[in-house]
Amino acid sequence: MSSQALSQNQEVFELNLGPQHPATHGVLRVKLVMDGEYVVDAEPVLGYIHRMHELMGENRTWAQYLPNMGRLDYLSALSYNLGYVELVEKMMGIEVPERAEYIRVLTTELNRISSHLLWFGAFVLDLGGFTPLLYAFDDREQILDLLESVTGSRLTYCYYRFGGLYNDVDDDFLTGCTQFLKRLRSRMPMYHDLVTGNVILRQRLVDVGPISAEMCRRYGATGPVLRGSGVNYDVRKNEPYSIYPELDFDVPVYNECDSMARYMVRMDEIEQSMRIIEQCIAQMPQGDIMAPKVPKMIKPEVGDYYHAVEAARGTFGIRTVSDGKNQAYRMKLRAPTFCNLSLFQEASKGMLLADALAFMGSLDLVIPEIDR
């Protein structure tokens, strides 16, 4: 593209964005071809934090691979944990006790809120507003404290086990959750008043970065990016797993296809996750948290398996091929932000640099998950 543009005698120049740049929130590098302030072409360059997670999956036993799941998307690690343990349970035919399922959903949704809150802060930071970041972090801190009390870690969780959980929750945790929900409910109107309703913010987001549903289909974009383009697709509803069918929640969908729609989807998802958590707390049954008979050595039958969950950024799918050994023959992780990023090149053409970076922020990229 760059040579083509140059051959037309356009006055373009290349701008190297990253791998160290404040807007990329990690080690993403984008090779931009610019015509003044306008982006002519943007080519994402990946691999700066590649850690061979897929190959690791083929060299470790099924149980040993579990901690890797917290290190893909470190901002919503529990969704990835959930996807992996559910895959193994599906392969082995393990029944998980109901209490464990409820706790899994509760903690995953807490994690989703914390991930969206961080995105919210970082996104407004991309737009030049510094203050919301610290307020969002303040709220997120409460979640981290809560999750730390049951999982033992604050970011790269490894809480779920094949057949259940490693640790039961106590009443303190549940009261803590209720208190947190009360606190966040009182703060969401403030976020909407001060940030969502802000004139400059709306100017920056409305009608910026349009992604059609068709483009999402071509690139395989999922999650809030897809739902911001008017497609009602959520793995929790469309291919339900765990106890999601028993819970009452809505999938926020916006038809505007712009950055504002993606922003609103995430803000509404925070509300929906709060609803899910409330129901989990209310309906939480008593009982065991581990399935009674989980084999010590996981050796799935020969076959080809796939399981997908709705992570904070979209559909996280694991496809694995087992040859009956205690390690996977092939492990393929479908990371949502990888697909979401891939449409950046096409969608950002002709945008202003500032808009392109705001648009990139609205995709909610987590670079270690893209590179894996």
Next chain:
Amino acid sequence: MDINLVYMVLFLAGIIGFAALNAAYLVWVERKGAARIQRRTGPSEVGFAGLLQPLADGAKLMSKQILFPDGIDKPLFMLAPMFAMIPAVMILVTIPFGPVGFGPFADFMLVAREMNIGLLMIFAFASVNVMALLLGGWSSKNKYAVISAARAVSQDIAYEIPMILIAITIVMTTGSMHLSTIVESQAGGFWNWNWLPLQGNLFGPVTFIIFFICSLAETNRAPFDLGEAESELIAGFHTEYSSMGFGLFFMGEYANIVIGAALTTILFLGGWLSPLPASIPFIGAPSVVWFLLKMYLLIWTVVLIRWTYPRVTLWSLLNLAWKIMIPFALVNLLGSAALIKILPMLGL
């Protein structure tokens, strides 16, 4: 005007000291203010409540090595930070801060060198400031810096026009470019200040706000800090500057904020005049305290705005200037010209 050398040197030293002190302590105010807004503590380690932090920052900056990247235009690279600071000090020389107002030297005017054409001189030097951004960005041989310089120049040119148009309106109502005369013409309580139309400034409050917004844009402050939009252009025109090169840009920015606020105070808020009529004893007396009070109130607003709003894009910024502010300022200029004729007929 007789020139007393000792008096001049003392005043110049005072002005430079004032600029440096303001630059240093406005950083402290900004950091503390931001911390307050964001529910943090801010600087608290160096000295009481972090009051010595600016000195520590200054010492750190001065002890840093000055880096010259390969391939830069070295003379221009070294010249640019000076262009950022020197015009700011030059402008401060002409700004009258008002009489002391109390004590044995109550009528002593605090001004280094006032001129008949003070306002013109201020705008002339304010335009030089854009050279600092342009040269700094251009000579750095950094694409981010060049983009930033281009943004800063188009922004400064766009916002200088409505700013000057509104200043012309004030000059018209007052009949003078002499800053002290402009202030004295607003005497008699806050309803006589230029931010209300009683003196002939037709859309008074709106022009006041436009002038204030323009002074924000002129000084590259948020939400108009496109030149140094860190999420887009890293640090913009001063990306490649280290040590006091960066320090001078930084001080220049804060000195310009002081100038913007001081000028707004003089043109619209009655400078050193008390908001109450002079007939009321003590509180009604003109004093430099009033001037500083108004000026720092405006500066605090600038700080509040920076930590509240996200950044605008270049196009909406230029649209605001060319499509809204400049036509409005022109209409105001013509309307005020008519109003100046009408007001005496009404006996005001």
